[in-house]
Amino acid sequence: MTTLFTILFDGVAYGMLLFVLACGLAVTLGLMNFVNLAHGAFAMAGGYICAVLVNNQGWPFFSALPLAFVVSALIGVALERTLYRHLYTRSHLDQVLFTIGLTFMSVAAVDYIMGSSRIFIKLPAALEGQFDLFGVGIGRYRLMIIVICGLLTVALQLILSKTRFGSRLRAAVDDPRAAGGLGINVPKVFAFTFAFGCGLAGLGGALSAEILGLDPYFPLKFMIYFLIVVTVGGSSSITGPFLASLLLGIGDVAGKYYVPKMGPFVIYTIMIVILIWRPNGLFGRAAAR
Amino acid sequence: MTAVSDVSSHAIARARWRPAEIAFWILALSCAFLFPSRYLIMTDILRLALFTLSLDLILGYAGIVSLGHAAFFGVGAYSAGLLALHGIINEPVIALVVAGLIAMALGFLTSFLVIRGVDLTRLMVTLGIALLLEALAERFSNITGGTDGLQGIEMQPILGVFAFDMFGKTGFFYSLIVLFLLFLLARRIVNSPFGLSLRAIKNNPLRASAIGVPVNRRLIAIYTVAAFYAGIAGALFTQTTALASLDVFAFERSADLMLVLVIGGTGYLYGGLIGAVVFKMLQELFQTITPQYWLFWIGLVLVVMVLVGRERIHRWVLWGPNLVIRQIFGRKAGVAVPESDAP
Numbered sequence: 001m002t003t004l005f006t007i008l009f010d011g012v013a014y015g016m017l018l019f020v021l022a023c024g025l026a027v028t029l030g031l032m033n034f035v036n037l038a039h040g041a042f043a044m045a046g047g048y049i050c051a052v053l054v055n056n057q058g059w060p061f062f063s064a065l066p067l068a069f070v071v072s073a074l075i076g077v078a079l080e081r082t083l084y085r086h087l088y089t090r091s092h093l094d095q096v097l098f099t100i101g102l103t104f105m106s107v108a109a110v111d112y113i114m115g116s117s118r119i120f121i122k123l124p125a126a127l128e129g130q131f132d133l134f135g136v137g138i139g140r141y142r143l144m145i146i147v148i149c150g151l152l153t154v155a156l157q158l159i160l161s162k163t164r165f166g167s168r169l170r171a172a173v174d175d176p177r178a179a180g181g182l183g184i185n186v187p188k189v190f191a192f193t194f195a196f197g198c199g200l201a202g203l204g205g206a207l208s209a210e211i212l213g214l215d216p217y218f219p220l221k222f223m224i225y226f227l228i229v230v231t232v233g234g235s236s237s238i239t240g241p242f243l244a245s246l247l248l249g250i251g252d253v254a255g256k257y258y259v260p261k262m263g264p265f266v267i268y269t270i271m272i273v274i275l276i277w278r279p280n281g282l283f284g285r286a287a288a289r
Numbered sequence: 290m291t292a293v294s295d296v297s298s299h300a301i302a303r304a305r306w307r308p309a310e311i312a313f314w315i316l317a318l319s320c321a322f323l324f325p326s327r328y329l330i331m332t333d334i335l336r337l338a339l340f341t342l343s344l345d346l347i348l349g350y351a352g353i354v355s356l357g358h359a360a361f362f363g364v365g366a367y368s369a370g371l372l373a374l375h376g377i378i379n380e381p382v383i384a385l386v387v388a389g390l391i392a393m394a395l396g397f398l399t400s401f402l403v404i405r406g407v408d409l410t411r412l413m414v415t416l417g418i419a420l421l422l423e424a425l426a427e428r429f430s431n432i433t434g435g436t437d438g439l440q441g442i443e444m445q446p447i448l449g450v451f452a453f454d455m456f457g458k459t460g461f462f463y464s465l466i467v468l469f470l471l472f473l474l475a476r477r478i479v480n481s482p483f484g485l486s487l488r489a490i491k492n493n494p495l496r497a498s499a500i501g502v503p504v505n506r507r508l509i510a511i512y513t514v515a516a517f518y519a520g521i522a523g524a525l526f527t528q529t530t531a532l533a534s535l536d537v538f539a540f541e542r543s544a545d546l547m548l549v550l551v552i553g554g555t556g557y558l559y560g561g562l563i564g565a566v567v568f569k570m571l572q573e574l575f576q577t578i579t580p581q582y583w584l585f586w587i588g589l590v591l592v593v594m595v596l597v598g599r600e601r602i603h604r605w606v607l608w609g610p611n612l613v614i615r616q617i618f619g620r621k622a623g624v625a626v627p628e629s630d631a632p
Contacts, residue, residue: 035409086596092408093354094595097551100544101591108585220540224420231413261428268421272414276402279410 005136013142015249016149021204022229024197026241031173037099040219041106046072046202047214051121072202077195103219111216118215234281304480328457334569335464341549341561343518349555351511352491357419361392361516363537365523370439370533379445388524389517396516400509423538438534460529554603
């Protein structure tokens with residue numbers, strides 16, 4: 001019974017992490033209908049920035065995290081303004097090719113600069129080890145992830161539903177032309193959202209170095225996971241991707257624990273079955289543009 | 290009535306062999322005698338060309354974007370490897386066809402998943418199937434040899450006469466003949482009414498179904514055929530290298546494949562063949578410059594190609610050859626045109 005709870009706990013932590021990593025993609029892919037396979041590259045950038053700051057510059061872990069967010073967001077906005085925005089109207093094939101190209105470049109560049117081996121971020125002592133709660137082993141680091149990601153999720157939901165920017169974004173996504181006609185600067189809203197999503201990915205990358213492992217092949221290895229979150233979750237709200245990430249996280253951890261050799265097999269099968277059952281995702285809306 | 294005859298005369302005109310095409314195949318054959326020391330790399334190019342031809346059938350003609358075409362390549366490769374390893378079918382040509390048919394069966398089964406949903410779902414499902422097969426191959430390592438791959442494959446002589454030699458001469462001619470035959474078949478398919486209906490689906494599925502094209506059945510058919518082609522390419526890979534390992538399913542293989550096709554251009558069949566030559570040459574070049582980081586340059590090529598625009602690049606490249614051919618064969622004989630410029 002306690003193992004079950006431990007698996008559930010680890011799965012939730014893993015799922016929350018996946019959500020923070022992938023929710024930027026949920027916006028670009030799900031809402032703006034842009035296939036961005038290079039999303040993992042931004043996460044990797046955040047992870048490596050954090051690693052360099054903490055390991056080489058001696059920054060404390062918690063002050064390196066916001067910087068990982070900011071720098072990834074800046075990289076995101078730079079790329080969006082120079083490259084991505086030309087591709088919003090292109091075919092999906094062009095978008096796929098372009099972002100695969102970017103991913104390949106990021107993989108090779110990081111390999112060249114940082115070496116190909118897996119890197120670790122030095123954690124503060126307070127985050128190491130685990131404590132017992134009613135007999136269930138709770139990892140401190142994972143608990144921190146759940147707290148941070150949980151807060152982020154609530155904040156995101158509030159921003160989307162309550163603020164002026166949230167309504168602008170929803171309007172821009174629902175009908176860019178009508179939104180533009182009402183005086184909303186649609187490209188600016190998209191650029192800001194894109195940057196914010198990249199920043200979140202960077203933060204997720206920094207947090208995930210401990211759990212998922214950070215090496216130059218990170219964007220390729222986890223691309224499928226991000227895509228699963230978005231496609232299975234659908235694009236109507238951020239609740240869909242959130243539930244999908246939790247499902248994926250718990251499923252993956254449980255699969256690795258109970259049927260270790262069939263690990264990835266379980267996830268892919270579930271994904272394919274869900275996509276056949278509901279091509280627009282579990283919580284998606286019927287019409288996809 | 291005039292519209293019908295107009296369409297058919299147009300289709301017939303397109304199906305006619307152009308001088309440039311004949312020149313292309315003569316050139317391909319003459320490579321065998323021009324570069325007798327480079328059989329291995331040329332065989333590699335031929336295999337890749339056949340694999341790309343398969344992707345062109347679904348992407349260039351039916352508009353299905355697939356990120357997991359390596360699935361069928363891998364199934365073909367392992368089928369051919371296992372057939373030879375356990376001595377089930379010793380004759381390479383029959384084994385080749387059988388491996389192709391196995392991949393084709395898989396293609397038929399998975400096509401029902403692929404035709405559902407929009408582009409994004411297709412991307413995910415194709416990618417998922419390839420990853421699933423990779424995970425399976427890793428899981429059943431007692432059959433597939435796991436990460437070490439299948440070891441000790443010995444190929445019997447083709448048709449019992451032509452033994453594979455260490456310089457790859459037999460392998461080259463074998464691959465060239467297979468490629469040519471399958472190319473003829475593909476050419477026949479895409480110029481048939483069936484091929485025309487595929488183009489209609491690609492341009493507008495809704496309109497195609499409105500004029501009575503059974504969209505889903507056509508897509509299933511072409512996907513199945515493409516899987517057969519990819520399976521044959523995989524089987525050729527195993528037969529000519531006596532090797533099959535897990536990386537036949539790798540995502541990089543599917544991604545490279547798309548690059549090869551877009552270098553050559555989609556939707557006129559020669560794209561795959563030309564793309565394979567250019568891609569292998571680029572790969573050789575990058576690997577001599579930076580052996581470890583050639584992935585970067587491949588990525589750069591992709592990014593630049595998309596930003597400049599695929600059609601524009603193809604127009605620039607074809608400008609020279611078109612000029613020469615117009616001079617020699619007269620105004621009407623154009624070389625292969627990229628799909629976007631096709632009338």
